[in-house]
């Protein structure tokens with residue numbers, strides 16, 4: 001089996017681009033990724049494209065051919081949709097395609113356009129990631145679902161809004177030097193605590209923003225990189241995916257994310273690493289409580305102990321295990337269908353040493369990306385390593 | 389045994405009524421009438437319709453069992469930013485409550501929409517009421533006296 005390498009990464013600025021079409025956003029990220037890789041457009045053999053709500057936001061289905069055309073690609077193109085994990089599964093299938101020898105070069109990523117819709121319509125659109133009959137019609141919103149998980153967590157293990165506020169403050173601080181981030185401003189713990197409620201116990205700064213943006217990665221085989229003299233120092237050594245019951249109410253435990261447990265176990269086994277080997281992580285912090293659940297599922301902390309990680313300084317930039325040095329979904333932004341690709345782009349930059357926060361992980365060799373869909377009915381985990 | 393072949397049969401009304409969500413609609417009507425039920429497999433796994441197989445073990449031998457009259461709140465949230473369908477309902481208490489073999493998701497009424505007004509472990513009954521925003525049916529919990 002050949003090894004899959006990240007030859008190049010491309011991102012748009014994450015933020016508010018209400019007048020930019022989805023095709024323009026994705027083309028920007030794709031061209032940047034190809035330029036970063038130094039791979040000619042004509043060598044791309046497949047496009048794996050993630051998108052969640054394009055049918056609602058742009059009245060546009062069947063987006064993959066549109067995006068191939070926009071990026072100047074002449075190859076089979078497929079859209080992947082797994083809610084907020086759409087780009088994660090797009091990248092995972094790119095890795096599997098390259099490893100299987102079915103292609104040497106795959107462009108993978110995603111795009112989401114959100115700020116052109118009014119806030120209540122975005123709220124409605126995001127809710128379709130939940131079970132329509134038993135959750136949405138029963139009053140569950142996207143923040144509301146994570147609030148239900150947060151309340152269940154506090155009840156099962158303890159913890160407080162202040163613990164969560166430290167997650168928000170940490171990720172906002174990490175975003176300060178990131179040129180792609182939506183919010184490059186400090187948010188103090190007190191700011192987070194005094195923000196208005198969205199779905200209690202979660203308040204405004206517990207939630208990620210509404211974001212437009214795109215991500216793209218050029219995934220190549222090790223052989224292609226060698227024979228074409230392409231610099232691709234970071235390998236995707238592990239990939240794993242997990243699936244759980246759709247509705248939160250049907251999960252074994254309301255304050256755990258077993259799909260992410262499964263995805264992490266599979267990715268670690270695939271890479272031949274353990275949680276203790278991980279030096280840096282990008283995790284799916286659509287809400288502050290989601291980062292807590294993620295670092296527990298990834299095995300960095302036992303269930304009930306992840307809540308203190310940011311407050312105790314373990315996962316801060318100067319901590320033993322920096323989490324979300326990009327700023328995370330929380331501060332960098334969350335263009336839903338692009339996020340999984342963005343996480344791997346940021347991790348690649350961190351490991352290559354060309355990220356503005358690379359100094360915090362100068363000796364890092366193993367990174368993990370955790371991308372989740374809905375209330376983690378879907379989860380994708382990737383292990384990235386600096387190739388020898 | 390539930391009639392799992394209903395969807396394959398010619399509709400008695402000739403298909404003239406508004407399309408709905410067969411299985412779920414009947415379940416909601418039953419809950420509204422005080423006859424809420426769960427689908428239960430021989431191993432005791434509970435689920436909600438429409439179902440052809442038990443999502444836990446794959447058994448197709450699902451039977452209807454009445455829900456207990458009283459459930460227990462397992463988690464809750466006070467929603468301040470609603471979707472458009474709940475614009476006039478907010479703020480409201482969203483909750484998940486255990487009723488025997490299943491958990492239900494709904495809106496808890498009869499309490500102030502404040503975190504301090506609710507607690508995990510609270511005993512509730514379940515029924516169907518109208519959404520304030522548009523009158524559509526909504527699974528609603530209401531507090532009942534705790535068992536002594």
Ligand SMILES: [Zn+2]
Pocket residue numbers: 429430431432433442443444445446447
């Ligand atoms: Zn069963």
